[in-house]
Amino acid sequence: MFLPFAQSFTAGRIALALLILLTSLLFRYSCAHPSAFLSSRYLPLYIVQFPYPIVFLVRLQCMESSKTMRNVSKVFAHDPSHSSYTMPPPQIFIFMFYLKFLLIYSVTPLGYSAKLTFSNNCTDHVWPGILPGSSIKPSTTGFSLRPGEDKVISVETNWTGKVWGRTLCTQNSTTGNFNCVTGDCRSNNLECSVYGEPPVTLGEFALNATNGLDYYDVSLVDGYNLPMTITPHGGSRGRCVNIGCASDLNSQCPPDLAIPRGQGDVVGCKSACSAYVEDKYCCVGNWTGDACQRNSYTAFFKIACPTAYSYAYDKRNTTFTCAGADYLILFCPSPTTGLGQVQQHISPTSSPKSGNDSQVIPPLNSPNQTLTNFSSKGRTIGVDAKKVRIISPLAAGLVFLCLGVSFCICKKKQKKAKKLSSLLKGSSHVKVQKEYLDLPLFDLRTISFATNNFASTNKLGKGGFGTVYKGILKDGQEIAVKRLSQTSRQGLNEFKNEVTYIAKLQHRNLVKLLGCCIETDEIMLIYEFMPNKSLDYFIFDATLSRILDWPKRYNIINGIARGLQYLHQDSRLRIIHRDLKVDNVLLDQDMNPKISDFGLARCFGEDQTEANTKKVMGTHGYMSPEYQVDGIYSVKSDVFSFGVMVLEIVSGQRNRGFTHPDHQLNLLGHAWRLHQEGRSLELIAEPAKVSCSQSEILKTIQVALLCVQRSPEDRPSMSSVVLMMSGEGSLAQPKQPGFFTERELVEANVPPSQSNFRPFSLNALSLSSLDPR
Incomplete structure (x- = not known):
């Protein structure tokens, strides 16, 4: 039965x-x-x-x-x-x-056909093409879609193949040949023959490939011609997420890769392999496997479209699985389409009177998208009331077993909490001591599995604390794992800081601490993963900096300001970061900034305004004069660091090591001189000049100069900075910045006999490099 x-x-x-x-x-x-x-x-x-x-x-x-x-x-x-x-x-x-x-x-899905729904959200015609990867062919391999039109194609449950959109197609009235400017399948007909995939945005499918799972992806390895997303509907298991490329890359395509047409119009973007035909770009010869790495060209595609393949050996967040789903292939989705989001699993319901299944269609990401003929059921079958009664006792038994398992898990968590309490014993903040035990605890087996046993291919970076790895949990969530070196005292102190200070801080512009792992001799911190690395990776790179036009830079500056305002004023703890720099600002999938690395942070009481330390730790070029020389730090120390970062974001130049043919000033001094001479617009980096607002840029530079003034009392608070950036606060004229020249910066670190500054303790000075911590 x-x-x-x-x-x-x-x-x-x-x-x-x-x-x-x-x-x-x-x-x-x-x-x-x-x-x-x-x-x-x-x-x-x-x-x-x-x-x-x-x-x-x-x-x-x-x-x-x-x-x-x-x-x-x-x-x-x-x-x-x-x-x-x-x-x-x-x-x-x-x-x-x-x-x-x-x-x-x-656990093996039944063999029903899948439906591929092609939908055209573009303003022009699109001619979809289908290239079967096996002898199983769909009813058509090419057709026309008018704007707003949909078409459903049924394929076998174990079908493999590729789909794409052709653009700018015409048919010769004399010969009858059908050709397209992009995506042409070289058949001279509306239907496509098997000639290999064209160098355009490709959707790839392998249905019912392994254990009943469908494999699907969107590939930009061979090139790009128009935005396209793939959305599964009705899937029962796997990573059933909306993927693809929703961005119009033709307007941003690097000149070396652009496919022009007519008067400078760009209709497509070639791959670096097609443009240069070199082994290192094509990932052939000696450039296969791990030797094939992301370059500035493939990074352009990856950053704009994180869920799409960007090069042949792209292993990050590229291939997705789903069981028993139908798929929507949408051309020209809304730019605000949320990619990488798990789609609803649609369960059919039954009417006791009619016996007909009622279909529930999940909400679309954009009001412009249409689903006229799309079935939300997926490859599923109906169920009647009798079968529901059969499943009830089985489910009840499962619930009772889960209760017993839950009891064991709770006991295990209590043991881990005791370990965390013992490790953090001695923290100076009693208020935090009572709350940190709510921090989620991961077991070592879970983290080891997520990082592939801490494989070197998953290594993201290394610092004084230890090594950072990328990991993927079983539910598909990407994480960053900071693994404490067993010989690092600095790492242990930073671990205590992170857990004690930011475990309870929640803000959209702060990197989220997901939990920690304390097991055997291992101590680790687990964070949300930031796919676009740190801010310095973009603003100081000649190619990647072109992605950051002025609106993006302005948004990043405002996001950092709001995050600092939260730390200084709005959070339950008053936190001084002490190591703010562009290397410690991470970027999420949508290029939103998140402040990270609280290893040097300190907490102030409600009435405390500043503190003194005999051990200065930080980074050259970002530390305020009073902190670097006298060891005095406050919220105004962070304000100074923020001002330096703003000038670096605007100019695309580092403060430390800045050179100019006309003078010996550092970036702060150079910006001050241009401001005094009314030439502040000369400070702007070339990519930031695109779509820029002169009034916004001038205001931003002036706010930055106010933040880097020599005296802490002259600098504004971060709440004032946020108001000034929004246009609500009045702008004073800035005074000369601290560390006006590179020479001043050097003098702050020489022995007492060679400096006019009053030293506090030269042996206790600890400076980090300009590389990420």
Whole structure:
């Protein structure tokens, strides 16, 4: 009776499979630990849930080795009716084989056809092309889509192939040949033949490829011609997320890769391989595998379209899986389309009167998108009330088992919390001591699996604290793991700072601390993963800086300002960062800034305005004069660092090491001189001049100069900076900045006999390099 039910209701099959699996694990435990099993207070619960097959199943599970046979005798010694062990009848073996078959069968989706819905959200015609990867061909391999039109194509459940959109197509009235400017499949017809994929935006599918999972991706490896996304609907498991490229890259395409047409119009973007035909760009010869790395050209595609393939060996966030889904291929989606988001799993419901399935269509990402003929059900089958009644007792048994597992998990968490409490013992902030135990704790096995056992290919960077790795949790969430070096005292102090100060801080412009791992000799911090690395990676690179036009830079500056305002004023703790620099500002998928690295941070009381330290730690070029010379730090120290960062973002130049042919000033001095001479616009980096507002830029430079004034009392607070940036605060005229020249910066670090500055402790000066911490 179970097999027909399993065939007709996927959810029931999965629940039954889980129940069988958990039962099997329980009985294996009973064989290895019979005394613990029989003395357990949960034994009556297990007997009630599984009264009939329990004796035979325990016997069968324990027959696997001679060692467990002895345990069987102990188990049955407690049951007078089974005091002597006898071989179970053959029917039991058949029953166990049936259960194992059902377990395998229950997680394999049924073979129904999938639907590919092509939808044109562009303002012009699009001619989709389909290239089958096997002998299984769809009903058509090429057709026309008017703006706003949809078309549904059915394919077999194990179909493989590629899809794309052709643009600017025409048909010769004399020869009848059909050709397209981009995406042409070289068949001279509307239908495409098997000639290989064109160098355009490609969608790739392998349905029902492994364990019933569909594999799908959007590839820009061979080039780009128009925005395209793929959205699964009705999937039952896997990473069923909306992926693709929603950005119009033609307007941003580097000149070397642009495909022009007419009077300077760009209709496509070639790959670096097509443009240069070199092994290192094509990932061939000696440039395969790990040797094939992301370059500035492929980074252009990856940053604009994070969920798409950008080069042949791109392993990050590129191939996705889903089981039993239909797919929407949307051309020219809204630029605000949220990519990488898990789609709703649609469950069909049944009407007891009509018996017809009611379809629930999930909300679209954009009001311009249409789904006229799209089925939200996916490859699923209906279910009636009788089958629901069958699944209920199975689900109830599963719930009871989960309760027992939850009890064990809670006990394990309590042990980990004690470890964290012991590690942080001695923290000077009692208020925080009572709250940090709420920080989620990860076990070492989970983190090791997520980072592929801390593989070198997942290494993101290294610092005094240890090494940072990228990881992917089982639910698909990407994380960054900061692994503390066992010999690093600095790393231990930074760990305490991170946990003590920012575990409870929540702001959109602060990197989120997800939890920590304390197990054996390992101490790790787990953060949300930032795919676009740090800000310095963009503003100081000749190619990548072109991505940051003025609106993006202005948004980044305002985001950093809001994050600092939160730390200084709006958070439950008053935090001084002490190591603000562009290297410690990370960028998320949408280029929003997030302040990171609180290893040197300090907490102020409500009435405290400044503090003094004999051990100065920070980065040359960003530290304020009073902190670097006298060891005095306050919120105004962070304001100074913020001002330096703003000037670097505007100019695309580092303060430390800045050179100019006309003078020996550093970046602060150069910006001050230009401001005094009314030539501040000369400070702007070339990429920032695109779509810039002169009034915004002049205001931003003036605010930055106010922040880097020599005296802390002259600098504005971050709340005033936010008001001034929004146009609500009045702007004073800035005074001369601190460390006006590079020479002053050097004098702040020479022995006392060679400096006019009053030193506090030269031996305690600790400066980090300009590389990321």
